[in-house]
Amino acid sequence: MNKEQKFSEEFINAFVDDELTPDEKAQAYARLGDDETLNRQVCELRKVRDLVGLAYRNVPAPACGTSAVATGRKCSTAIAAGLALVVGGLGGWFLNPASRAPDNAAIAQASPAAEDPAKVLFHVSEGSPEHLKTVLDEVENLMKFYRQTNQKARVEVITNGGGLSLLMAGISPYADRIQRMQKEYHNLTFVACQNTIERIQQELGLQAKLLPGVVIIDSGVAQIMRRQNQGWAYIQV
Amino acid sequence: MDVFNFLGRTREARLKLEQHRQRLYRIAYAWTHNAALADDLVQETLAKALKKSGQLRDPNAGDAWLYSILANCYHDHFRRLRSAEEIDENTLTHESTPEKESSEQEIVLKVRAAIARLAEGQRQVVTLVDIQGLSYLEVAQILNVPIGTVMSRLCRARYALKDLLGELAPKLAAEETKIRRIK
Numbered sequence: 001m002n003k004e005q006k007f008s009e010e011f012i013n014a015f016v017d018d019e020l021t022p023d024e025k026a027q028a029y030a031r032l033g034d035d036e037t038l039n040r041q042v043c044e045l046r047k048v049r050d051l052v053g054l055a056y057r058n059v060p061a062p063a064c065g066t067s068a069v070a071t072g073r074k075c076s077t078a079i080a081a082g083l084a085l086v087v088g089g090l091g092g093w094f095l096n097p098a099s100r101a102p103d104n105a106a107i108a109q110a111s112p113a114a115e116d117p118a119k120v121l122f123h124v125s126e127g128s129p130e131h132l133k134t135v136l137d138e139v140e141n142l143m144k145f146y147r148q149t150n151q152k153a154r155v156e157v158i159t160n161g162g163g164l165s166l167l168m169a170g171i172s173p174y175a176d177r178i179q180r181m182q183k184e185y186h187n188l189t190f191v192a193c194q195n196t197i198e199r200i201q202q203e204l205g206l207q208a209k210l211l212p213g214v215v216i217i218d219s220g221v222a223q224i225m226r227r228q229n230q231g232w233a234y235i236q237v
Numbered sequence: 238m239d240v241f242n243f244l245g246r247t248r249e250a251r252l253k254l255e256q257h258r259q260r261l262y263r264i265a266y267a268w269t270h271n272a273a274l275a276d277d278l279v280q281e282t283l284a285k286a287l288k289k290s291g292q293l294r295d296p297n298a299g300d301a302w303l304y305s306i307l308a309n310c311y312h313d314h315f316r317r318l319r320s321a322e323e324i325d326e327n328t329l330t331h332e333s334t335p336e337k338e339s340s341e342q343e344i345v346l347k348v349r350a351a352i353a354r355l356a357e358g359q360r361q362v363v364t365l366v367d368i369q370g371l372s373y374l375e376v377a378q379i380l381n382v383p384i385g386t387v388m389s390r391l392c393r394a395r396y397a398l399k400d401l402l403g404e405l406a407p408k409l410a411a412e413e414t415k416i417r418r419i420k
Contacts, residue, residue, distance in 0.1 A: 051398075
């Protein structure tokens with residue numbers, strides 16, 4: 001390209017975005033030295049690029065209706081998650097006919113009582129037996145604490161990924177303990193992630209059977225966010 | 238059958254996908270200027286990505302792959318609604334709320350309003366390049382268009398933005414002049 005030829009606008013943009021080959025870049029730099037118009041053009045394009053970046057550096061968090069929620073999910077997602085909970089639950093029904101959710105498991109949408117119970121969710125995503133034992137120890141300690149102090153509470157143990165092994169029949173090393181805890185504490189729910197179950201089925205061809213009384217939701221992550229949005233305390237174990 | 242290994246892998250994939258949430262959300266917001274819709278699109282994108290994550294062999298292709306799912310979700314959404322323009326108009330009125338008055342915020346709102354006025358294709362290209370810093374080639378793959386189209390859309394978008402934001406320049410220049418006079 002000789003001195004009389006003008007760079008195309010696409011070429012100048014590509015220069016600004018560092019998309020040129022070294023040779024082309026050298027040509028552009030050579031021209032920039034004595035071409036005031038080109039200098040100004042490059043400068044303006046850089047300014048536009050920076051402004052676009054600046055304009056979306058902080059974007060508004062998803063809001064619920066008109067009131068913004070700092071970190072939570074918005075209403076429609078929560079509703080979708082609620083629907084998915086039902087759908088997921090039904091899916092789980094077919095997956096494992098032996099599974100029966102306890103009455104307090106449908107709970108999820110319960111309206112806040114006059115005296116709000118403490119609401120705690122445990123998120124379990126790792127599946128080593130030692131880790132799972134720690135989880136159950138912590139959950140049980142908390143349940144005992146609430147019982148001793150006569151406090152109303154609802155506790156959910158949400159499992160996904162590796163954590164699902166806690167609730168899989170034939171795999172969970174603590175099936176008996178979980179059944180005992182379910183009988184002992186009616187305000188305790190064990191929840192399994194449908195996505196993880198599906199992946200096990202798809203990739204391993206394995207029909208994932210769950211322990212009795214386990215509730216299935218569509219996505220562990222969606223459920224966690226929904227719960228946080230509802231004011232549940234989140235504990236990752 | 239190694240269930241534990243498999244589940245571990247699943248968890249890793251899920252964590253990786255979650256790390257992308259904020260970046261995807263920023264782009265989805267830039268495309269729609271609607272926090273609720275952007276959030277839905279990202280949720281849908283991550284859900285689809287998670288379902289298909291077994292198909293992804295090249296981990297370096299993760300970013301572009303996710304953005305292309307987002308672009309598909311975005312197009313599907315407007316194909317269903319056929320109301321892309323309405324959203325933009327709503328955004329313009331919604332974002333010019335008087336309670337946000339700091340000068341930086343003012344510039345931010347002006348830029349967003351200008352972006353909202355761009356044609357959809359231009360808006361997608363300019364945000365992917367300028368906000369996310371993706372290369373032209375990546376953007377071409379994400380939007381499934383030739384690289385020449387990316388270049389021309391970007392070019393038109395930037396010049397349109399320059400014109401739309403024209404009034405910012407005199408204001409800044411005037412401020413500079415004032416400072417010189419004081420000296």
